[in-house]
Amino acid sequence: MSRVLNGAIAGFCATMAMTIAMRVLERKLPATDRYPLPPREITQIVLHPEDREAAALSLLAHFAFGAFAGGLYGLLPRKVPGLLYGPFVWVASYLGWVPIAGILKPATRHPVERNLLMIAAHLVWGVCTAIGTRELDAASRSIVASGQLEDRGKRK
Secondary structure: OOHHHHHHHHHHHHHHHHHHHHHHHHOOOOHHHOOOOHHHHHHHHHHOOOHHHHHHHHHHHHHHHHHHHHHHHHHOOOOOOHHHHHHHHHHHHHHHHHHHOOOOOOHHHOOHHHHHHHHHHHHHHHHHHHHHHHHHHHHHHOOOOOOOOOOOOOOO
16 A cells, blocks of 8 residues: 555544544633534534534544545655644644635634644644554555465365
């Protein structure tokens, strides 16, 4: 498998760990800061889903973006640590393309606690994406790469 595909798979899977971190950390925010987190806000603003579809579309978009960003990680040199890449994605998104596109206010205009939550979640995502990409790269060269198929032609 290509490193880009491995990164995309890892980024998709890492989004689960990130989502768990976001859900757990969101409970610790002050009540006034507990409005929908960016994946929901972005989906609502860009896609305008019906209320009953909003949660599912938010998750779908969130995981799709995680896979996309993971695929981009696969293009980078292997030495780039996930601990740096995750926060880079946060900066590029919440101080970059998201406010430039007029989707959300820049992170500098959101409460500090929410920004810390999102940075922590992106740290989790970045580390999990890097580990997952490394493991899928290794699997691509070993356990799923080549060799004689043991069960080929054997039927009961």
